[in-house]
Amino acid sequence: MTCSKEYMDRAENAVLHTYNRFPVVLERGEGVRLYDLDGKEYLDFGAGIAVFALGYGNKAYNQALKDQVDKLIHTSNLFYNMPMTEAAEKLLKASGLSKVFFTNSGTEAIEGAIKAARKYAWLRDGSTDHEIIAMKHSFHGRSLGALSVTGNAHYQEPFKPLIGGIRFADFNDLDSVKEQITEKTCAIILEPVQGEGGIYPASREFLQGLRSLCDEKDILLILDEIQCGMGRTGSMFAYQDYEVEPDIMTTAKALGCGVPVGAFVLNEKTAQNSLVPGDHGTTYGGNPLACRAVSKVFDLFEEEKILEHVQKIAPYLEKKLDELVEKYDFLTERRGKGLMQGVVVSGRPVGEIINKAIENGLFVLSAGTDVLRFVPPLIITEADIDEMAEKLERSF
Numbered sequence: 507m508t509c510s511k512e513y514m515d516r517a518e519n520a521v522l523h524t525y526n527r528f529p530v531v532l533e534r535g536e537g538v539r540l541y542d543l544d545g546k547e548y549l550d551f552g553a554g555i556a557v558f559a560l561g562y563g564n565k566a567y568n569q570a571l572k573d574q575v576d577k578l579i580h581t582s583n584l585f586y587n588m589p590m591t592e593a594a595e596k597l598l599k600a601s602g603l604s605k606v607f608f609t610n611s612g613t614e615a616i617e618g619a620i621k622a623a624r625k626y627a628w629l630r631d632g633s634t635d636h637e638i639i640a641m642k643h644s645f646h647g648r649s650l651g652a653l654s655v656t657g658n659a660h661y662q663e664p665f666k667p668l669i670g671g672i673r674f675a676d677f678n679d680l681d682s683v684k685e686q687i688t689e690k691t692c693a694i695i696l697e698p699v700q701g702e703g704g705i706y707p708a709s710r711e712f713l714q715g716l717r718s719l720c721d722e723k724d725i726l727l728i729l730d731e732i733q734c735g736m737g738r739t740g741s742m743f744a745y746q747d748y749e750v751e752p753d754i755m756t757t758a759k760a761l762g763c764g765v766p767v768g769a770f771v772l773n774e775k776t777a778q779n780s781l782v783p784g785d786h787g788t789t790y791g792g793n794p795l796a797c798r799a800v801s802k803v804f805d806l807f808e809e810e811k812i813l814e815h816v817q818k819i820a821p822y823l824e825k826k827l828d829e830l831v832e833k834y835d836f837l838t839e840r841r842g843k844g845l846m847q848g849v850v851v852s853g854r855p856v857g858e859i860i861n862k863a864i865e866n867g868l869f870v871l872s873a874g875t876d877v878l879r880f881v882p883p884l885i886i887t888e889a890d891i892d893e894m895a896e897k898l899e900r901s902f
């Protein structure tokens with residue numbers, strides 16, 4: 507029995523089977539490469555599902571965490587701590603928003619955003635039957651509130667009843683959103699680039715149209731930047747490229763680059779008219795270790811000029827993927843923004859291609875039912891992209 511096989515068997519015995527995992531036990535990482543227990547190397551175009559923006563083994567990031575471990579790991583929210591303050595200030599500067607609440611995951615950030623929106627509307631009119639409009643094919647997480655605004659019946663069905671008052675509209679169709687608006691609507695929630703649903707960027711007119719609609723009717727616009735934010739599309743947050751500001755923004759994944767942390771971030775109007783002491787809380791959120799990671803991530807984004815790099819390298823990834831779409835009949839379309847790209851596969855199971863790619867030492871992800879998803883660490887080079895394309899072609 508190989509070492510890997512033994513760990514996989516033990517995991518299957520001990521860990522609840524909610525994932526069909528690939529038969530790989532990962533042990534360490536370096537840059538854009540991961541290594542399994544048997545020493546096999548993989549080029550990583552998944553980044554732990556759009557998490558590890560800075561690549562693996564970034565020395566400055568690791569050192570900051572080691573220093574914080576030796577100083578203080580946890581305090582609770584009954585006290586102040588320095589990393590939380592610093593991380594919050596940097597997140598506000600990067601987002602242009604006004605107040606932060608730190609969470610431990612993306613789904614918790616969505617829960618907080620929903621609560622803030624409901625409280626805002628309750629303070630305005632005192633009623634308790636407010637509605638939220640979400641998008642079909644969206645993904646916002648697995649906890650019950652986040653699942654309720656996730657436009658995928660398959661994920662929702664066994665867990666009903668979910669939270670009430672959620673209506674679904676078609677992404678990129680402003681009229682479809684308008685049809686769902688009632689006097690009870692308190693918020694519209696969407697991903698500026700839909701990720702899990704199949705890599706669909708919002709159109710400019712859709713996002714700007716939603717902003718105008720929300721302004722007109724005092725509805726809060728919640729933008730979920732958990733996957734598309736933190737530099738992935740070439741701006742720190744995807745909405746910045748659309749020149750649209752949310753009332754509430756959610757972030758996670760690359761925010762901590764591997765340390766579990768998320769946040770919902772409010773503009774001044776929403777912060778002044780929603781959650782107050784006693785309304786919301788968390789034991790770990792704002793924890794010094796997680797916030798040291800966040801703070802260091804923002805520093806390194808600046809020092810390593812990550813946004814400039816994404817803007818420069820993303821057209822090369824697009825070009826390479828376009829060439830593949832041109833060359834292979836079963837690849838029908840490329841779509842995406844920056845280093846968040848999808849290629850639609852027709853007439854072949856995406857899972858088979860991914861399995862073959864793993865055999866060939868390449869990690870790529872799926873999205874929706876028929877999309878190959880490319881969300882590499884943001885530090886990839888042209889040579890990495892060439893290698894990815896070569897390994898992918900071999901996997902076809």
Ligand SMILES: Cc1ncc(COP(=O)(O)O)c(C=O)c1O
Pocket residue numbers: 555611612613614616645646647648697701702730731732733734758759
């Ligand atoms: C857009 C979006 N929102 C929310 C989530 C949920 O985040 P988490 O898995 O950290 O709870 C995800 C996770 O994939 C996501 O892509």
